[in-house]
Amino acid sequence: MTVQASRMASITTSPSMAVSEAAKAMMADGVDVVNLALGEPDFATPDNVCDAAFAAIREGRTAYAPPAGDPELRRAIAHKLQHDNDLTFDPGSEVMVGVGAKQVIFNALMATLEPGDEVVLLAPYFVSYPAAVSLLGGVVRVVECRRENGFRPSAVDLEAALTERTRWVLVNTPGNPSGAVFSADDLAMIGSVVAAHPRALVMSDEIYEKIIFDSATFTSFGQACPDLRDRTLIVNGLSKSHAMTGWRVGYGAGPADLIGAMTKLASQSTTSTSTISQVAATEALLGDQSTVAENCKRYEARRDLLVDGLSQVPLLEPVLPQGAFYLFADCSAMIGLVTADGDVIANDSDAAGFLLREARVAGVPGAAYGLEPFVRFSFAASDDELRKAVDQLGDALTRLASSQ
Numbered sequence: 001m002t003v004q005a006s007r008m009a010s011i012t013t014s015p016s017m018a019v020s021e022a023a024k025a026m027m028a029d030g031v032d033v034v035n036l037a038l039g040e041p042d043f044a045t046p047d048n049v050c051d052a053a054f055a056a057i058r059e060g061r062t063a064y065a066p067p068a069g070d071p072e073l074r075r076a077i078a079h080k081l082q083h084d085n086d087l088t089f090d091p092g093s094e095v096m097v098g099v100g101a102k103q104v105i106f107n108a109l110m111a112t113l114e115p116g117d118e119v120v121l122l123a124p125y126f127v128s129y130p131a132a133v134s135l136l137g138g139v140v141r142v143v144e145c146r147r148e149n150g151f152r153p154s155a156v157d158l159e160a161a162l163t164e165r166t167r168w169v170l171v172n173t174p175g176n177p178s179g180a181v182f183s184a185d186d187l188a189m190i191g192s193v194v195a196a197h198p199r200a201l202v203m204s205d206e207i208y209e210k211i212i213f214d215s216a217t218f219t220s221f222g223q224a225c226p227d228l229r230d231r232t233l234i235v236n237g238l239s240k241s242h243a244m245t246g247w248r249v250g251y252g253a254g255p256a257d258l259i260g261a262m263t264k265l266a267s268q269s270t271t272s273t274s275t276i277s278q279v280a281a282t283e284a285l286l287g288d289q290s291t292v293a294e295n296c297k298r299y300e301a302r303r304d305l306l307v308d309g310l311s312q313v314p315l316l317e318p319v320l321p322q323g324a325f326y327l328f329a330d331c332s333a334m335i336g337l338v339t340a341d342g343d344v345i346a347n348d349s350d351a352a353g354f355l356l357r358e359a360r361v362a363g364v365p366g367a368a369y370g371l372e373p374f375v376r377f378s379f380a381a382s383d384d385e386l387r388k389a390v391d392q393l394g395d396a397l398t399r400l401a402s403s404q
């Protein structure tokens with residue numbers, strides 16, 4: 001017998017957390033595992049941000065914040081969107097603060113989805129998108145963004161996926177897990193397909209905006225498709241840019257009607273995210289930004305270390321990410337091979353399982369993101385850990401390749 005509502009059967013625990021837990025269980029048994037499963041900056045939150053939080057506590061700024069967020073923070077967000085993205089939002093009615101970007105996404109879907117409404121996801125997608133859609137009675141429509149196309153959607157595939165039931169198209173640039181950065185043209189193409197469907201909205205998850213490499217440039221969906229302003233929700237937050245995952249501050253900016261509904265939901269559920277975190281987030285957005293660029297450079301160096309290392313390893317093909325901090329490695333060459341125990345590696349979940357057992361490196365299978373066969377490795381890890389991962393993957397995969 002279960003106490004759980006039937007809707008709980010539509011979701012599982014986040015696969016990246018599940019792999020990470022398996023890695024931690026091995027570590028507790030004394031196995032030395034390199035855990036590259038979780039997407040979490042390993043840098044400290046900048047000092048000025050921590051200091052602002054200490055000051056907020058001492059000044060007694062510890063009461064509830066308004067459900068849409070602290071007005072000072074909303075003004076800082078509007079300023080950031082204007083300054084960085086050339087987007088104008090009224091902080092009083094078009095911006096809301098949530099308990100991380102995740103809750104903003106969840107509330108936006110909850111505020112808008114009727115049962116059976118369709119949500120178009122571009123695979124590979126962030127694992128929490130389909131879970132939220134299914135929980136809220138929506139139907140997921142997947143558009144595969146193939147590696148050959150730089151993990152971008154083709155106009156033909158996208159057009160075929162939109163119907164009169166489409167409520168949302170979810171865009172994520174730079175992308176988790178692909179690391180793809182959509183150009184203004186890519187976004188304009190998506191916008192033109194959506195424009196033909198008057199009931200469809202676009203949610204643009206821009207949480208990795210500040211982690212971008214080489215000569216890639218970030219364009220917000222709002223900049224690329226100003227004509228869709230009334231149908232666009234920009235989602236962003238501080239977790240990745242300012243190494244603030246545990247502070248739980250994300251935000252949404254969009255039409256007042258939608259933001260109003262999301263705020264109403266917050267007022268009846270979370271009330272607000274921590275007031276102290278909001279004071280800290282205001283400092284993060286308005287104060288010294290030097291660590292943001294410094295951390296980006298460090299991620300880029302780590303990306304190079306991992307990509308260069310894995311290019312020398314058999315059976316895994318790293319695909320160079322242009323942003324975020326994940327390497328989505330193609331593991332097609334592992335599929336069909338037989339392990340020393342006589343088991344066939346049938347799919348990328350088996351491949352990730354093999355790498356965890358035999359290389360003692362935790363990565364997440366592409367199946368979790370709706371595109372196979374890949375394994376995602378996070379490079380939000382130290383140089384030493386990344387070198388160790390490359391060595392251990394190299395040893396295990398060389399053994400696997402030569403034993404066939």
Ligand SMILES: Cc1ncc(COP(=O)(O)O)c(C=O)c1O
Pocket residue numbers: 039099100101102103126172175176205207237238239245249250
């Ligand atoms: C694409 C994407 N969106 C949203 C989130 C969640 O961010 P937050 O910590 O602000 O809830 C993540 C975290 O991994 C992510 O990868």
